[in-house]
Amino acid sequence: MINTPDIVRAETRARVREAITALGYRVNRAARQMRTGRSRLIAVRIEPARDGINGSVLDRFLHGLTDAAAPAGYRVMLYTAADDAEEIATYDDLLTAHDLDGFVLTSTHHGDPRTSWLAARDVPFVTFGRPWGAPETHAWVDVDNAAGTEAATSRLLATGHRRIGFVGWPAGSGVGDARREGWARTLASSGPDAPACLDDLAVATVDGIDTGAAAARDLLTRPVPPTALVCASDSLALGALAAARELGRYCAVVGFDDTAVAQAVGLTSVSQPLAAAAARCMDLLAEILDGGGPATPARALLQPSLVLRQTA
Amino acid sequence: MINTPDIVRAETRARVREAITALGYRVNRAARQMRTGRSRLIAVRIEPARDGINGSVLDRFLHGLTDAAAPAGYRVMLYTAADDAEEIATYDDLLTAHDLDGFVLTSTHHGDPRTSWLAARDVPFVTFGRPWGAPETHAWVDVDNAAGTEAATSRLLATGHRRIGFVGWPAGSGVGDARREGWARTLASSGPDAPACLDDLAVATVDGIDTGAAAARDLLTRPVPPTALVCASDSLALGALAAARELGRYCAVVGFDDTAVAQAVGLTSVSQPLAAAAARCMDLLAEILDGGGPATPARALLQPSLVLRQTA
C-alpha cells in the first residue's frame, strides 16, 4: 500500500494515511534494504586535498552531487582510497556489506581498472570524466576541456595576440591532452599569422606554482617569446604570472578551473560547470537505478566558460 | 560467535572461520542494523562553497573526518541544509529512516538550536566548535582562535611593529570575537608602547575581499595609521593587501585559515589543525558510541600555528 497506493480503495487509503500520521510511522530503511537489496545510497570518493589550489575542484563537484542526490531520494556516502586497487577493494566492501546502489567515479584515466571492475559485476555507475581509450560501455559526464582552452585562445587572438604559448602537463593524461588540443587547433587555424611550429610555444611540466613559473620562464626567455600564455591549471597560471613579473615582462595569462585563487588574484580562467556536471551524473545514475536505464549508455559533454578578469 | 569469538571452543572457532572464507561470507549490515538498531554511519553536513576562499576550511575538515572514520569502523554520510531548522528536520529523517549512529556538527554558534534538539533526544554527537554560551553538556573540539591571533600579533610585535590594527567581523560570532580577543589582549599587554585605545585600531566588516579592502583603507587613512594588520580571515587579509598596495603603502598583513590563496600569494596566515580536529571529533564520537562514553562530556582545544610567508 505504501509503495502502490492505487491498489486499495480510497477510503482505506485515507484510513492508513491517518494511522501513519497518528502513530508517527516512518519506513525503516534497513528493513526495506534487507528485503529489496537496495539501499538508496550512492558512494563517491573524497580525495586528500592535494595541491590546495586544484583540490577545490572535486570538492565543488561533491557539493553539487550531494545537492542533487537528495531530491532524487538518494544519499551520498563518502570513502577514501589511496590508489585504484584500494578503491576496488572498497567497492567490494561497500557493495557486499552496505548494499550500495551505485557509484560516481571521478578522475578517470587511461586504462582505469575501476570501470572494468564495476562493469564486469554489473554495478551501476557513472563517471565524471569520459572513458579514456576504453570502449564506451558506461554512462559518463565530462566537460569539454578542449573547448575551454579554445575559448581562452580565441579570446587572446581577439585581443591581438599572435604568439600564444601553452603551459601544460606531460602528455598522456587525457584531460591535459584535451586542454592542449584546444589551444593547438585554435592557434593552428588562426589564419596567415599562425605560428609555423606549435612545439616552440608549448612546454609541459607537472602541476604546481613553482613548476609553472619555471616552465613559463623557459618560454618567455626564448628568442621569440610568446606574448600570452594559456595554462592547463590555475596553479601553473599563477606560476606563469610570477615568472612574467619577475622578468619584468607583460604577458597575458589564462588559467583553468576558476579556483578561489583565480578569483583572488584576478586571473582570467576557464570555469567548469561543476554543479551542473554533478547534477547530470546524478540524473544519469538515477535513470539507471530507477528507470532501468537506456540500452545504450548515456553521456553528456558540458561546455565550460571563460571568466574574464585582469590577466587577459 | 562472530561478535564474541571467545564463547566457543577453539576448534569450533577454527571450523567457522574456515567456512567463512570457503563460502566468502560477509556480514550483511542491513540485517545487523535491523536487529541492533545501529548503522555504523555518522552524518556530517556539507555546505555550499561560500566565499570560495574560506569554503575550503570545512572541506579539509571533511577530508580528515572521512579518513578518521574508516579505521574506527564508521562511514560518513553527507547531507545539506539551508538553515538550522532544515538541518533539524534532516536529523529526524536520518535518525528514523537510516538509524544514524551519530552526528558531527560544524559551525556552532550562539543559541544553536541543533545541539539542544540532539541533546534532548539523547542522540550522540560531537561539535567542531565549542558550545557558545550554552552549557557544556556535550563533547566538543575546537581550535584556540584567540591563541592564533595572539601568535600573529606577537610575531608582528617581535618584528618591530607597535601600531598593529585588526580587521575583523561584526561582534557576536564567537569565532570572530575570539580572534579579536587574541589580538586585543596581546596588544594591550605589549608594554609601555601599547596603544591607549584599541578601538582606534580595529574595524569590523562582513567577510570578503572587497569589504576587507574597504576596511583596511579606512584604517590606513586615519591620522595615525597602523603599520601592520591582523585579519580574521584570508579573504579580509587579501583585501587588506590590495588596499595597502593601492595606497602605495607598505603594511604587514596576517590572515587566518591558511587557505590555498594564502599559499598562492605568499600571505602569512594562522593555520588550523583541521585534520587533527576531525580525527579528535571522530575519537570522541567513537568513545560515546562504542565505549559508552565518560560521564562528563569530553572536550579538546587544539592549538593553531602561524605559517610565516612574505607578508609578515
Next chain:
DNA sequence: TTGTACGCGTTATCAA
C-alpha cells in the same frame, strides 16, 4: 479489494 503469512540475515535468548 483486503488480509495473512513467509522470508530476507542478523543477534539474543533459552534449552540441551
Next chain:
DNA sequence: TTGATAACGCGTACAA
C-alpha cells in the same frame, strides 16, 4: 559449549 528459535520491519505472493 552448542544448537535451535524468535524477532527486528519490510515487500510480496497468495488466499479470502
